[in-house]
Amino acid sequence: MTTLTAHDTLPQTVEPRNDGMPLDLDWVMRATANRSAIERRAATLPGRRSVKKDHQAAWLARAISCIDLTTLAGDDTPGRVARLCAKSRQPVRRDLLDALGLPGLTTGAVCVYHDMVPHAVAALDGANIPVAAVSTGFPAGLSPFHLRVAEIGESVTAGATEIDIVISRRHVLTGDWQALYDEMAAFRRASGPAHVKAILATGELGTLRNVARASLVCMMAGADFIKTSTGKESVNATLPVSLVMIRAIRDYYQETGIRVGYKPAGGISKAKDALTYLALIKEELGDRWLRPDLFRFGASSLLGDIERQLEHHVTGAYSAAWRHAMA
Template sequence: MLQPATTSQDAHLPQLTLTRNPGVDLDMNWVRSVQANTSAIERRAATLPARRSVKKDYQAAWLLKAITCIDLTTLSGDDTAARVRRLCAKARHPVSAQVLAALDMQGITTGAVCVYHEMVETAVAALQGSGIPVAAVSTGFPAGLSPFDLRIEEIRRSVAAGASEIDIVISRRHVLEGNWQALYDEMREMRSACGDAHVKAILATGELGTLRNVARASLICMMGGADFIKTSTGKESVNATLPVSLTMIRAIRDYHAATGIHIGYKPAGGISKAKDAITYLALIKEELGARWLQPDLFRFGASSLLGDIERQLEHHVTGNYSAAHRHPMG
């Protein structure tokens, strides 16, 4: 069975356990060579949910693994300090002690807690001593259209407040206009502003037009020093999909083959069911290998996903489904 990662901070932050991505010089020959066979990608993605089905103890093991890879998230206009503290308590204890005891499993945590800058200090205080990192969405999230100097300053302030991960949003117009130099320069400056905090580059793939654009934007962000590439803000009309995920993780695989550097992957938005989490984990294992099934290299951007996983685990242990309202997130 799969074993969930430990809850020490070393298990979460890639720059503590692997060589951090320093970025490389912009190579336009490499960028122009990147293509995406949309029909082939869609056919491959369509086979995954039907082919990869696990049951009973194996399903429970995969779901426990998924929990350790969740960035438990609240990004609402009505967020309060109390809600964030409740979310952090849930991140510390995502599954009931009774269910974990029945599964003979030690305490596990989620991979991180993700909040707006305004709530970073609250989350850091609530998670003190847990080893769970705080991720802050930044750079004018979700549109990324605020003045560039303010976006850079927001990164610095979130790092100063204690965020150890920064989820930045790229300027989609650079991709849509094919201005790869501008995207690369933007990524380099944002990476520099993050300092020791690791950076997840959000591509907002639902707004990039084509899978080829997704593949090229993924490569540019990795060249620019991104530690993770992430699908979506969760605010677009189309968020994480299997074809987009396949495109992005194959870009990660190519970058690793060329540089030896491990880049993480984070699908976000629209992943709310336990069965979907297993499909994504299976895709990662098949395309990148077991090393990427750890929270330092794979995260789900989600909130309601944890509730459905809890219900599935409780059903596995008791034979009964509990009501969704028994598993509040915050």
């Protein structure tokens, strides 16, 4: 296996940034989604794609390198964040990493609220693991616009190198694509050198067609990633939604030559689910997107289940979940 670290695949060191393009409403309005076909395609994936033994271990290690290890709780403390950062530095027990030949494996990033950014930056000093901050009135995105823009700047100043913004869902639901474009473009400008992940909150957008159009508009306005969910909605990442967003990314790449990243978030907690998402990315976008500069999982409990599977691969036995503490 090849060792992957976050430093090797930071977005700003691998791909040119998505500078966006003028809003093309003709392209946006042509975007549609055939729900029945999409759901049939998504339903076939878990049963058709299965990897075993060494191949499974390698795919699971890749999944770890693509995790934004996340804590977004009202009772977060500096101590909790420090422990999460320690887990990000060493996501799997050292003896297991040594047995796998992956001593340098880390997660893709650590994702926290703004107040926890300085603590995460300090805890990750020297690790070359980026800190992502949720911003713009996360999760609802309903605070005053100037405060949402200012929040981005504060997080960047505090050391966040990735910003996860939330869009105003009403712009999508009312079809005000110019307003969504202008909002996303303003968030991108406020982020400066930090990479921007646009959270669409797909569970609140009503239709898959809206998901497709919102994906295109956010990419046109300069989003470096598009992300399914905040993790706070009643419906978060799903395979049908992912298929729609991934194909919008593919269309954008074919039109502009710019690769935009993808991040499913919320509800992905099992290793087998991570493998399914990786297979979907490989089939729809290709191997280039299977790296942390272009693909992330927004997750926390997922890592614990992957670690249990890797221990089974190394030792032949499953252990209790408490042996793989998250923080």
